[in-house]
Amino acid sequence: MNSLSERLHDVWHDLPEGVRLVAVSKFHPAEQVMEAYEAGQRIFGENHAQELAAKAAMLPDDIEWHFIGHLQTNKVRMIASYVSLVHSVDSLRLLREINKQAQKNERILRCLLQLHVAQEETKFGFTPEEMLQMLAEGEWKSLENIRLCGIMCMATNTDDTAQIHREFKLAHETFLKAKERFFADDDMFCEQSMGMSDDYPIAISEGATLVRIGTRIFGPRNY
Numbered sequence: 149m150n151s152l153s154e155r156l157h158d159v160w161h162d163l164p165e166g167v168r169l170v171a172v173s174k175f176h177p178a179e180q181v182m183e184a185y186e187a188g189q190r191i192f193g194e195n196h197a198q199e200l201a202a203k204a205a206m207l208p209d210d211i212e213w214h215f216i217g218h219l220q221t222n223k224v225r226m227i228a229s230y231v232s233l234v235h236s237v238d239s240l241r242l243l244r245e246i247n248k249q250a251q252k253n254e255r256i257l258r259c260l261l262q263l264h265v266a267q268e269e270t271k272f273g274f275t276p277e278e279m280l281q282m283l284a285e286g287e288w289k290s291l292e293n294i295r296l297c298g299i300m301c302m303a304t305n306t307d308d309t310a311q312i313h314r315e316f317k318l319a320h321e322t323f324l325k326a327k328e329r330f331f332a333d334d335d336m337f338c339e340q341s342m343g344m345s346d347d348y349p350i351a352i353s354e355g356a357t358l359v360r361i362g363t364r365i366f367g368p369r370n371y
């Protein structure tokens with residue numbers, strides 16, 4: 149079996165210019181994060197607040213920690229000083245809480261809005277219409293300690309690649325609409341976080357700028 153570093157290099161090799169890797173280290177120990185770090189990886193993704201905070205406290209300061217899972221409002225304060233990008237903002241209420249905790253930490257927190265484009269009911273996020281509506285209502289503009297930087301989505305877990313293409317395309321089109329209507333002059337609204345171990349090549353073909361890959365790098369997780 150290939151080493152972690154070889155698998156990491158294989159993934160890097162697949163990424164065109166302009167697409168960055170979020171190495172999803174959830175459920176893997178800090179030693180494995182260090183191994184990837186020593187190979188040169190700097191962006192890591194976690195989906196539990198406690199785990200992100202614990203790893204961030206013990207690992208090098210130049211790691212960029214991204215939060216990628218469903219975030220409960222009462223957990224925001226645990227990660228507010230550590231996280232550099234929250235991928236999974238799925239309500240205005242959560243955005244308000246992130247703003248509040250960012251303010252307490254005297255920083256600006258970058259956020260992506262999670263879009264629900266998959267068939268599965270369990271996946272969180274705004275529908276495209278809900279997201280555009282929320283942006284149109286404009287309250288987000290008054291939240292001075294958050295910065296909206298783009299969208300995130302997950303596709304349905306299926307072998308039907310045409311369906312996966314359709315879902316990422318819908319997310320991409322929604323990103324473009326939001327960009328045109330609300331962020332035309334804002335260069336920071338530029339990220340499309342789409343694609344995981346099994347579907348990242350499709351996501352890249354549909355416009356991904358960030359891919360979130362765990363299993364392909366770290367192996368299976370023991371939940």
Ligand SMILES: *Cc1c(COP(=O)(O)O)cnc(C)c1O
Pocket residue numbers: 172174195216217302343344345346360361362363364
């Ligand atoms: C776990 C997770 C990933 C990584 O999934 P893999 O299939 O292991 O690559 C990506 N995105 C989110 C939101 C996740 O929770």
